[in-house]
Amino acid sequence: MMPEKKELIQICWSIRWKLMAVMAIMIVSLVLILTFIQISSQKSVLEEELKKRIALMRENLIERGKSVSMNLAHQVENQIAAFNFSGMLETVQFRVDGNEEIKYAMLVDSSGVVYIHTLHPELVQTQLDTERDRLALSQTRLTVLDYQEAEDSVIEMIVPIQISTQPWGVLRLVYTLKHLQREINLSQTQIRQEITRMISNSILTSAGFMAVAFAVGFLLSTRFSRPLVSLTQAARELSRGNFAAPMNLHIHSHDEVGVLATSFLEMSQELKASYQKLEEYNRTLEQKVQERTQELNTSLLNVEKANQKIMESLQYAKVIQHSLLPNQVQLKTYLPESFFLWMPRDVVSGDIFYTECLADRVIIAIMDCTGHGVPGAFMTMIATSGLKRILQEDGDQRPAEILKRLNGLVKTSLQQDTDYALSDDGLDAAICVITPKDRVLRFASARLPLFVAQDDDVRLIKGDRQSLGYKRSSLEFQFTEQAIKIEPDMAFYLATDGFIDQLGGKMNRRLGSGRFRKLVREYHQKPYDQQQILFLQAFQEYKGDRETQDDVTVVGFGMRNA
Incomplete structure (x- = not known):
């Protein structure tokens, strides 16, 4: 068939x-x-x-x-x-x-x-x-x-x-x-028999009526469906491009089917005319598509070249930013028990850490600047240059005073101390000044905390609730400085909010300060080179397949053998 x-x-x-x-x-x-x-x-x-x-x-x-x-x-x-x-x-x-x-x-x-x-x-x-x-x-x-x-x-x-x-x-x-x-039971039996007989008669009568109705329905459905089948066959031939097929329809009724057949014939004529116009338009369109495709390929090549230049610029910016990071080999000479975990979210980072090793002291600072990527990287350059100027040119080594001076330098560098400034950028920062001889750590912070681990206890020292460099950051704000006596079993940790605010786990929630303190309590007695690997593994396991939320910086140090 x-x-x-x-x-x-x-x-x-x-x-x-x-x-x-x-x-x-x-x-x-x-x-x-x-x-x-x-x-x-x-x-x-x-x-x-x-x-x-x-x-x-x-x-x-x-x-x-x-x-x-x-x-x-x-x-x-x-x-x-x-x-x-x-x-x-x-x-x-x-x-x-x-x-x-x-x-x-x-x-x-x-x-x-x-x-x-x-x-x-x-x-x-x-x-x-x-x-x-x-x-x-x-x-x-x-x-x-x-x-x-x-x-x-x-x-x-x-x-x-x-x-x-x-x-x-x-x-x-x-x-x-x-x-x-x-007698009552006998009457009930008679009534039930009468009901059963009545139901049987009703079912037989209904069955006979339905059989007759089905036969009539079959004949009527055959009569009603014949013109619809003809229309369906003509529509299928029309869909295959046979525009002459609708002319063979012979439906002369004046009901809805007749109106549908007449409309179908009109539609086939209009469709034939539209099809002829469409063929002509397609020929023109193919020529235009070829021209546009050639133009698009040319534009795509230009975009690829521009993207390659941008990536080359970003990679060079990454090299420049890496050059701003301190020399960890030199830092190991002064502070051998330490590690630095620095992970930009993009090619370049809005986080930066800074160290300065002097004759009698070591200075460690971490900074979390506005944004991430290229804007954040620009801010890290401004913040790092300002911190170097304060430490090397001015010679000030008090952490609270360093933060105050850095606040003013960032505001004036971005002209955010004026009413016509277009930007409102800044940073959070924490500074530790360590005197190995006296075994004293002095700490001051703009929003970033210091975690102090000793035995099974992890203590959180909060910073001042004042960021640096923003329009709303007061130039007169006096940051709080805290002094901590360093004991051989102590370990110190600084971290930006990129680690703590990372979403993950089964409930897709923040890692949080509680989990970070638990990691510190678990790892702080291990060698610092091993701690760096363990903190990175814990971060990746909690994050899973989710994207990194922000730039991540974690610094850990201690003086067990000093």
Whole structure:
């Protein structure tokens, strides 16, 4: 079978069965609703009839009981008046034996003494004093009671016995409902059979109606789907470029399908014209695309050359920035127990550390400048040159005074001490001045803390909450200087916020000061060269696959063997 013919058959059956499905759902739903309503209403009628029948049988039983009770009570009264007690016993026993609905009968005088009990003769001449007996003796007219007795539902007829005008006692006839229940069960069975027969008839009627409806629906869906199939075939031929196919359509109806066929013919004509214009436009467009592609390739080459120049400039800027870093070999001579971890986020960094080794002291400083990348690198050059000028030219070695002087140099260098300054940049910094001979460390900071580790304790010394160089940074601010006596088991750590603010872990949260202090507590007694590797590994493991947030600088040092 050809693929086109096979596809056409699939389309035909698809449309036809969709119509069939819609009609079938509507018919089945309607039939089911009507059948359900019919069955429910007839079932309700039959159940209501059963209730009325049960109530009528019960009323008949009570009426018969009343009649028998009154008649028997009248006979008992006559025999008591004639002192014919043996005849009275025979009369009561005969009435009980002759009526299978009566379970037993009792004759009790007003004091509660039993004269007759057809079910339990051993109770004769005994006095009953139960609540039900007292209730029976208190009745002054015919009373009907309904209760459960020994797993049997009973109806009791209580008739007062009077001799002349004086009350003598009561006659109690207890009717069992077993025979009534048997009739009720028989009626229920008949009702259920009637309901089952009614449901079967309704289902057969509904099935026949649905079969006829399906047949009619199939014929109608075939008739309705034929023009849609023709339209589908024409549309498929049109999609393959056969613009003559719509001319073979022969649909003359005036309904929605006819309107659709007319619109389809108009659309095919317009599409043919548009296709011809599009071919002509494509030929023109291909020529323009070739020209633009050549221009784009030329522009791309120029961009690559410009990007290469930028990267070369950045790589040279990196070399220049590295040249600003202190000579760590020389620093090891003065402070052998130390390490410096410096990781720019980009090619160049906005973090920088600085050391100065003098005859009697060592100066260590870290600085975190505004931003990162090229802007941050420019700021590090300004800050480093200013720090060198303060230390080498002015000779000032007090950390608090160094920060104050650096604050002023940055503000004046960027003209941020004026009202017309365009920038508002600055830095955070921390400075330690170590005197090995006296074993004293003097510390001052602009926002960056100092971590002091000793045994299992890690102490955090906060810096002043004042940054350097910004417009809002006061030139008169006096930074706090703290002196720490260095002991052999102490270790000191400085870090910019790039390490502590790094996002990572399972919850993608900051590493934080708490985790950093935990790392210090765990590593501070290890050799410093090994500490540098351990801090770097801990940072990379916490960061994982996430990008580095900021430039990272960590400095650790101590004087264990000094």
